[in-house]
Amino acid sequence: MFTWPNLLSQLFNGLALGALLALISSGLTIIYGTLGVLNLAHGAMFMLGGYAGYVAYQATDSFIVAVLAGTLFLLVVGVVIERLIIRHFYDRPHEDQLLVTFGLSICFVEIVRFFFSSLSVNVPAPAIFSGITQLGVMAYPTYRLAVVGIVAVALLALYLMLYRTRLGMIVRAGIEDPVMVDSLGINVFRVFMVVFGIGSMAAGFAGIVNAPVVSLTPDVGEAILVQTFVVVVIGGVGSFPGAVLGGLIAGEIISITSMINPGYAYVMLFAAMTLVLLVRPHGLLGTRGRE
């Protein structure tokens, strides 16, 4: 129902969702931009981050340890998966790459279901961020506000890594032309491994940070995967600023539409994607298309 406080609250929900989508999508977009592999297991990795954090939280009762565990576990998962499986698919057709990452995503989901069942588990928000914050005319869950801040810091860290470090320079060059990077004496396959690790890590971090907001189930990543895919298309494949902009746009579209009629949230999201593709085929901030 439409009221001004309701709208304001939904705008905030959109910002929180958008920031989260931005972070997950930046992982997906740098992986796709550099390796050329569309990682359909990215949503499942988001989910794994949540569960790894949940396990660590159960063991230690510390939310910070949970966040570290979710993040680092996915860094390791990303690197191992790239070494063991993904790297054998760089020279294979896109269909094979889609199939193998889709298969991985099913495995991740079912492994988690085996150990934790399909019932949702709960990771509580840390004590300092629990409760409600009064923001003028509306009351808003404090942790959701905190998520916006935490994710903004993570995005800033990712930005600094990409634009202010040597590794970031190599990654940006690799997104543009991996063959040329290799010709300049930089082992591009090692770069691929690092990028896959960092991209997976971003998904894992988002998964645990988001865990107190949703009820964590093994298929929590499915919806997220579809949304991040739309974000990457809207923002432009391989573009980090594009992922951030696309994430915020998608978050607000879903949120505002849900206020009026939740059934149309995805319709509006895909309509927006179609519109962007018509006007700017490479996405809002994308440059060249990747073959």
Added chain:
Amino acid sequence: MSLLEVDGLNAYYGDSHILFDVGLHIERNEVVALLGRNGAGKSTTLKSLMGVVAPRSGRVMFDGTDMAGKKSHTIALAGMQLVHEDRRVFGSLNVEENLVLAGLTAPGRWPLDRVYEMFPRLKERRGSRGTDLSGGEQQMLAIARALIRAPKIVLLDEPFEGLAPIIVQDLLATCRALAEAGQTILVVEQNISAALALADRIYVLNNGHIVESMTAPAARKSPELLHRHLGV
């Protein structure tokens, strides 16, 4: 032993056979031009040497090691550099980042100042993104990016193509200076006079076969031969 000795090199794109038992050798400090019509396999030869295209068979002995089938980064680390026909400057990186990136893994890399001394224009544009450079500037950057690695051999793929005559003169002078300083170069060029002005020796490639090998002065004296192979 020659710096580069290629023997029986065969390369394919998919099912089409592009290079047929290509053989050539290049001595240290030598400038060699590879001439041929469009589609003769000149670019494919350079890409096969650099490992961008994997040759199906043959030997590429570079400084005593067989590089056939090796990855590009391994070949680059051994001291070979290819300046691609389409330059492949990183558009999202600025001029200086392009150069720094290129030098990262080169043990004896040139200091940036030495590169800028050779290409003062690049110094002026050091903060510009690759996409904002003119064609001539991109070509300078592509060559500079190879040189900063202090390579034992530079492969130049049509370095003068599509550039204004005045810029061609400039780049040609730079390449000459490099050659006189002892840089080993293998150049592919449609501009025959530029190639002959630069090279000590030439090979002619026709439909993927090496059909002629002679010194540059001999080639200059027999224009009818070049006409037959190259249609000029």
